[in-house]
Amino acid sequence: xxxxxxxxxxxxxxxxxxxxxxxxxxxxxxxxxxxxxxxxxxxxxxxxxxxxxxxxxxxxxxxxxxxxxxxxxxxxxxxxxxxxxxxxxxxxxxxxxxxxxxxxxxxxxxxxxxxxxxxxxxxxxxxxxxxxxxxxxxxxxxxxxxxxxxxxxxxxxxxxxxxxxxxxxxxxxxxxxxxxxxxxxxxxxxxxxxxxxxxxxxxxxxxxxxxxxxxxxxxxxxxxxxxxxxxxxxxxxxxxxxxxxxxxxx
Numbered sequence: 001x002x003x004x005x006x007x008x009x010x011x012x013x014x015x016x017x018x019x020x021x022x023x024x025x026x027x028x029x030x031x032x033x034x035x036x037x038x039x040x041x042x043x044x045x046x047x048x049x050x051x052x053x054x055x056x057x058x059x060x061x062x063x064x065x066x067x068x069x070x071x072x073x074x075x076x077x078x079x080x081x082x083x084x085x086x087x088x089x090x091x092x093x094x095x096x097x098x099x100x101x102x103x104x105x106x107x108x109x110x111x112x113x114x115x116x117x118x119x120x121x122x123x124x125x126x127x128x129x130x131x132x133x134x135x136x137x138x139x140x141x142x143x144x145x146x147x148x149x150x151x152x153x154x155x156x157x158x159x160x161x162x163x164x165x166x167x168x169x170x171x172x173x174x175x176x177x178x179x180x181x182x183x184x185x186x187x188x189x190x191x192x193x194x195x196x197x198x199x200x201x202x203x204x205x206x207x208x209x210x211x212x213x214x215x216x217x218x219x220x221x222x223x224x225x226x227x228x229x230x231x232x233x234x235x236x237x238x239x240x241x242x243x244x245x246x247x248x249x250x
Contacts, residue, residue: 036076037069040096043081048102061100088113126150136164138225145174153223164227164238171195172219195219218242 041049041061050059057079069077082090084101091099091113105115125139136157140149149172156167172195176188192206193214203213222242226235 035074036078037065037072037074038078038080038096039065040082040087040090040099040101041079042084042087042101043079045084045102049079049100065100128154133230134228136225136227138223140221140223144178144180148172148174149221149223153220153225157227164225164236166238168220168223168225168238168240170220171198172221174219193219 043049043051043057048059048061049057050062052058062077062079065077065079069075079100080090080096082095087099087101088109090096103109103115105118109115125137127134128136128138136154138150138153140146140153152172153167153170156162156170157164162170174193176191176193179187190210191212191214193216194203194206196215196217198215206213218241221240223238223240225238227238229236
């Protein structure tokens with residue numbers, strides 16, 4: 001595989017909310033009135049925002065916003081947790097002053113919000129080749145599950161004959177055999193996450209082999225991919241059903 005492209009991760013500023021909601025009356029809590037910097041973040045998005053076992057929050061973005069508050073002369077930081085799916089809505093509703101989260105810059109987002117200069121290149125995209133030509137471009141977000149997600153997606157296309165959209169939505173199996181890259185780097189041999197619709201006979205066979213099973217309604221990503229159809233001179237895009245995902249080719 002050949003690594004290609006780069007995701008630019010950015011800090012989102014509330015000043016951008018002028019374009020979508022305005023900030024003149026921002027007042028989510030007494031913390032703001034006291035001068036504390038109020039920040040929205042997707043808790044658990046390691047290594048940017050880490051939920052530690054002792055209840056504290058750490059990570060790269062925590063260090064970053066703490067330094068921002070210091071330079072602004074603010075007495076501290078209040079981090080408000082929000083799932084990524086609703087974090088932008090919280091910004092528009094003035095629940096916090098800006099977002100500290102790994103966010104890919106897009107034209108649509110840049111028209112609604114003000115991004116600072118990108119500060120991390122994540123390199124989560126891959127391009128596979130066949131007969132000297134681009135064959136399949138694919139990307140995913142998911143921490144330690146990325147390699148597993150993309151490998152299973154790739155095999156769904158090349159071994160099981162799925163088209164690119166079928167492959168990104170297909171059920172994946174997540175193993176926790178390898179050591180975690182984050183936190184205390186624990187390993188959990190035998191632990192598997194399967195999709196909710198996994199047949200009962202498959203569950204039975206796996207449990208018979210000693211696996212501990214967990215289930216989720218979505219186990220495939222979010223994966224985005226583009227298939228290069230050289231035979232018909234076209235591109236096939238696919239995005240798994242995790243929300244705001246797109247496949248773009250030109």
